Amino acid sequence: xxxxxxxxxxxxxxxxxxxxxxxxxxxxxxxxxxxxxxxxxxxxxxxxxxxxxxxxxxxxxxxxxxxxxxxxxxxxxxxxxxxxxxxxxxxxxxxxxxxxxxxxxxxxxxxxxxxxxxxxxxxxxxxxxxxxxxxxxxxxxxxxxxxxxxxxxxxxxxxxxxxxxxxxxxxxxxxxxxxxxxxxxxxxxxxxxxxxxxxxxxxxxxxxxxxxxxxxxxxxxxxxxxxxxxxxxxxxxxxxxxxxxxxxxxxxxxxxxxxxxxxxxxxxxxxxxxxxxxxxxxxxxxxxxxxxxxxxxxxxxxxxxxxxxxxxxxxxxxxxxxxxxxxxxxxxxxxxxxxxxxxxxxxxxxxxxxxxxxxxx
Numbered sequence: 001x002x003x004x005x006x007x008x009x010x011x012x013x014x015x016x017x018x019x020x021x022x023x024x025x026x027x028x029x030x031x032x033x034x035x036x037x038x039x040x041x042x043x044x045x046x047x048x049x050x051x052x053x054x055x056x057x058x059x060x061x062x063x064x065x066x067x068x069x070x071x072x073x074x075x076x077x078x079x080x081x082x083x084x085x086x087x088x089x090x091x092x093x094x095x096x097x098x099x100x101x102x103x104x105x106x107x108x109x110x111x112x113x114x115x116x117x118x119x120x121x122x123x124x125x126x127x128x129x130x131x132x133x134x135x136x137x138x139x140x141x142x143x144x145x146x147x148x149x150x151x152x153x154x155x156x157x158x159x160x161x162x163x164x165x166x167x168x169x170x171x172x173x174x175x176x177x178x179x180x181x182x183x184x185x186x187x188x189x190x191x192x193x194x195x196x197x198x199x200x201x202x203x204x205x206x207x208x209x210x211x212x213x214x215x216x217x218x219x220x221x222x223x224x225x226x227x228x229x230x231x232x233x234x235x236x237x238x239x240x241x242x243x244x245x246x247x248x249x250x251x252x253x254x255x256x257x258x259x260x261x262x263x264x265x266x267x268x269x270x271x272x273x274x275x276x277x278x279x280x281x282x283x284x285x286x287x288x289x290x291x292x293x294x295x296x297x298x299x300x301x302x303x304x305x306x307x308x309x310x311x312x313x314x315x316x317x318x319x320x321x322x323x324x325x326x327x328x329x330x331x332x333x334x335x336x337x338x339x340x341x342x343x344x345x346x347x348x349x350x351x352x353x354x355x356x357x358x359x360x361x
Contacts, residue, residue: 032158033344051348056098082213106238140204147187150336261297
């Protein structure tokens with residue numbers, strides 16, 4: 001089966017990946033990200049917003065790191081207790097729930113939803129024990145994988161999305177890039193066609209891998225707690241998701257929370273179409289799922305929203321999340337799509353801040 005999926009961009013070995021091509025792709029990706037961001041603003045006659053996840057809402061939260069040794073064998077506890085998860089503690093956090101699209105759409109338009117959050121690891125002006133930094137950012141969405149597999153697929157897809165004529169844009173792509181785009185669009189449509197539920201009832205995944213200490217690689221997940229309060233969404237309300245979260249934060253006595261889990265990359269246990277692959281296969285192919293039956297998540301923390309803490313729209317627009325810039329060497333994002341998207345995200349943020357008259361952080 002890998003022989004077939006390889007035609008659609010899934011890479012089976014490092015020999016099929018070209019660092020030189022990836023570097024050249026990144027320059028073009030940045031140009032296309034900025035173009036898509038500008039096009040979305042012009043088409044909707046609005047100021048520049050984020051290049052993706054344009055419509056969202058921010059609030060404050062509390063991030064509690066558990067004692068990972070409780071109820072676990074010593075070997076697993078040692079693997080989990082890395083970086084900010086090495087020492088139990090409670091930290092302030094900033095969260096943003098959003099729709100993935102680059103345009104500001106009504107909330108009942110089919111889309112992927114995201115949860116981004118930033119944990120403030122400082123205590124009395126200094127980094128907390130085990131943190132090795134002042135802040136750590138996370139970015140998750142309510143799908144287990146990214147539909148865009150790697151940098152070549154990213155660029156090919158962006159060329160199509162920014163083409164003035166989509167049919168001509170698709171036709172102009174090389175044959176292999178056409179297949180990459182086709183696979184990306186099919187996966188994206190499947191992910192977007194989920195039942196629309198309040199943000200606080202969704203489960204979110206990081207979709208891409210991160211370092212976890214000097215040896216291990218993990219993905220993150222945020223699972224909603226049973227009993228998170230929510231009311232039915234009104235389809236007549238174009239801002240139903242945002243308004244329901246604001247209502248929840250302002251009215252409910254119990255605040256929603258999410259269990260934060262880590263999923264280890266265990267290449268000797270994980271399979272793709274029945275066969276084991278090396279670690280780089282799982283790191284470099286962002287569209288390939290890590291089966292939870294083979295690599296389960298382990299709960300290490302809890303994220304809890306704070307009552308009456310939603311941000312004003314202008315304050316929410318000023319907030320940003322950067323999983324590469326706000327991290328440590330032991331928790332860096334990995335893989336082709338991460339190496340590519342960081343440059344586009346930074347360029348998009350700088351453009352947005354300049355347009356709003358704010359200096360980019």
